[in-house]
Amino acid sequence: MPERFGRRIPEPTVVRLPVYQRVLLGLSAEGVATVSSAELAEAAGVNAAKVRKDLSHFGTYGTPGTGYDVDYLLGQIQRELGTDQERPVVIVGLGHLGHALARSQGFAGGGFRLVGLFDIDASTVGEEVAGQLVRHICELEEVCRREGVAVGIITTPAGAAQDVADHLATGGVSAILNFAPAVISVPPRVQVRHVDFSAELQVLAFYQAHPEAVATRDSAAAWRGSHALRAHAVHQGSHDVHQGSVAFDAPVGADSHGGASHPVAP
Amino acid sequence: MPERFGRRIPEPTVVRLPVYQRVLLGLSAEGVATVSSAELAEAAGVNAAKVRKDLSHFGTYGTPGTGYDVDYLLGQIQRELGTDQERPVVIVGLGHLGHALARSQGFAGGGFRLVGLFDIDASTVGEEVAGQLVRHICELEEVCRREGVAVGIITTPAGAAQDVADHLATGGVSAILNFAPAVISVPPRVQVRHVDFSAELQVLAFYQAHPEAVATRDSAAAWRGSHALRAHAVHQGSHDVHQGSVAFDAPVGADSHGGASHPVAP
DNA sequence: TAGATTGTTAATCGATTAACAATC
DNA sequence: TAGATTGTTAATCGATTAACAATC
Numbered sequence: 001m002p003e004r005f006g007r008r009i010p011e012p013t014v015v016r017l018p019v020y021q022r023v024l025l026g027l028s029a030e031g032v033a034t035v036s037s038a039e040l041a042e043a044a045g046v047n048a049a050k051v052r053k054d055l056s057h058f059g060t061y062g063t064p065g066t067g068y069d070v071d072y073l074l075g076q077i078q079r080e081l082g083t084d085q086e087r088p089v090v091i092v093g094l095g096h097l098g099h100a101l102a103r104s105q106g107f108a109g110g111g112f113r114l115v116g117l118f119d120i121d122a123s124t125v126g127e128e129v130a131g132q133l134v135r136h137i138c139e140l141e142e143v144c145r146r147e148g149v150a151v152g153i154i155t156t157p158a159g160a161a162q163d164v165a166d167h168l169a170t171g172g173v174s175a176i177l178n179f180a181p182a183v184i185s186v187p188p189r190v191q192v193r194h195v196d197f198s199a200e201l202q203v204l205a206f207y208q209a210h211p212e213a214v215a216t217r218d219s220a221a222a223w224r225g226s227h228a229l230r231a232h233a234v235h236q237g238s239h240d241v242h243q244g245s246v247a248f249d250a251p252v253g254a255d256s257h258g259g260a261s262h263p264v265a266p
Numbered sequence: 267m268p269e270r271f272g273r274r275i276p277e278p279t280v281v282r283l284p285v286y287q288r289v290l291l292g293l294s295a296e297g298v299a300t301v302s303s304a305e306l307a308e309a310a311g312v313n314a315a316k317v318r319k320d321l322s323h324f325g326t327y328g329t330p331g332t333g334y335d336v337d338y339l340l341g342q343i344q345r346e347l348g349t350d351q352e353r354p355v356v357i358v359g360l361g362h363l364g365h366a367l368a369r370s371q372g373f374a375g376g377g378f379r380l381v382g383l384f385d386i387d388a389s390t391v392g393e394e395v396a397g398q399l400v401r402h403i404c405e406l407e408e409v410c411r412r413e414g415v416a417v418g419i420i421t422t423p424a425g426a427a428q429d430v431a432d433h434l435a436t437g438g439v440s441a442i443l444n445f446a447p448a449v450i451s452v453p454p455r456v457q458v459r460h461v462d463f464s465a466e467l468q469v470l471a472f473y474q475a476h477p478e479a480v481a482t483r484d485s486a487a488a489w490r491g492s493h494a495l496r497a498h499a500v501h502q503g504s505h506d507v508h509q510g511s512v513a514f515d516a517p518v519g520a521d522s523h524g525g526a527s528h529p530v531a532p
Numbered sequence: 533t534a535g536a537t538t539g540t541t542a543a544t545c546g547a548t549t550a551a552c553a554a555t556c
Numbered sequence: 557t558a559g560a561t562t563g564t565t566a567a568t569c570g571a572t573t574a575a576c577a578a579t580c
Contacts (some may be wrong), residue, residue, distance in 0.1 A: 005477075008479065009476070010570075010571065011481055012571070012572090014469055014472050017469075017472065018464070018465035018468040018469065020450065020463065023449075032558090036538090037538075043449065044449060045451070048537095049572075049573050049574070049575095050571095052537095052540090053539085053540085053571090060539065062537075063538075063576070063579085063580060064579040065536045065538075065579070066538085067537065074277065080472065080475075081468050081475070082471045082472060082474065082475030083471070084475075085475070087471055089467075095363060095488040096314050096366035096370065097363075097367075097370070100362035100365065106447075107464075110467055110468050110471065150471075150474060151467060151471075167544040173347065174474060175473070175474055177470060181372075183285065183289075183311040185311070191367070191474075193470060195463065195466055196463055197461065198376055198420065199281070199285065200461060201373075201376055201378055201417060201443060202284040202287075202349075202376050203283075203459060204441040204443060204457055204459055205347060205348045205353055205377065205417075206280050206348060207441070208353070208416060208440060209346075209347070209351070210273075210275070212348075213280070215277055224364070276546075278547070280550090302560085303561075304561085313548085313549075314561095315550070315551095316547095318564090319547090319548080319549090319563085319564085322563055326562085326563065328562080328563080329555085329562075330556050330560075330561050330563080331555070331561050332560080332562085333560090333561065333562080334562090
């Protein structure tokens, strides 16, 4: 029995949950009934001990000698992630990125519902995007309060991000996903996660400039393994995994082989 | 003297470097000459000990009693990040997100140059985006080799991501920024960073569903501090910080107060 | 039963943080 | 000099990992 309350879930564990969920969605769609920690680990790009440790924080869902029931485990993870409840979301900043996110498939899958788009620019306000009318930022606080908005997505330029964060916080929003290249400060009750495109590029550049600083990944072995598996799958015909598919809607065909091929029960 | 070689730089440190760089860019543009670890820390949303420890991995750049020379430190960090060299970049998958990234300002600032756009869809191939003609994916490997592409950005649906990663790897690309909601496996010489929009949303949802699991941030104190500072700045007039500005080009005005107000030398 | 795999323990690894002597 | 702040040390914290008894 894990110490159910008070449960202090390590943040790295929380970050891996959506990955496990996505893998399980793929397996479930394939009709795979059970999965071992080793198989789940390989598909998620981590190691088996981590999978078992992560899952043990929430309960004992597996069967020794057999593994985990895919659909049951999926349900448990979705319950933990709160996928059942619908969370109203707003996007602030309707530049190219804001437009792209508004039109993306990323909401529907995970229990999110887009309820508002906001911008400050007169030529953008009033435009219709993804079935929503873009409103002026001066309405932001009121809409957040009225609709009980759970998550605010900031896709403005850096200079506007703090101001928007302040309005979201005042409007009662308690979670912010910040795509603007700026550090924002918020009251303690507000959770912030920062997605920083150009910083990610710079991290990659750093490792290219300093090959000696590259951390040795597990994935070295993982790659050899999955490479063999994938080659094997292609050889056999078409046991391809089409993962998750809470995808951005880019028009590239999804006809290639998946990353995490998996021996399918016969 | 830090142990210059072999330098094993902790990954969390590498991830913070672009943040420090951005803050320093802002300070430099403001004409601020020196900055203490405490000031830099607050603007970057971390603590002072972390800043000093991070910087100490690269050298001794500060002056006891005074702090760090902004322009000198900025230069050192940019040198470490390899911002001086131009790195050719390609984007694969010209859906909404690929379009948005292609048009973003995220490349120019950090020493990246967009040299190719690729898609598999006949109706997208041939289109012009950001001054580049979209090419068919069958040309990807050859272009990567010819142009010596350093970073490949994947903005395809999940099902195509592994295939694209394979082509990039075969084409000699050694760094991949993956926006597709899929785990990809690559040979050990290839670095991968994964930006996962819907997973980030799900992490926020998890913490809303489990308020008791929220890690207590430093930022609680940081917020009170910066809040006071920002109020102070507004009071004084307009000592606003316009950070970095390696921004996405959303049309929201950058006329608000910045996140990291900073006492400016007179 | 024999084989496989879990959940948990304990060891290891690595990052964060506080504290402070050294230094300007 | 007195005050401020660095760079580094050592303690703390927390996550990862290997190993294995329990279990199907």
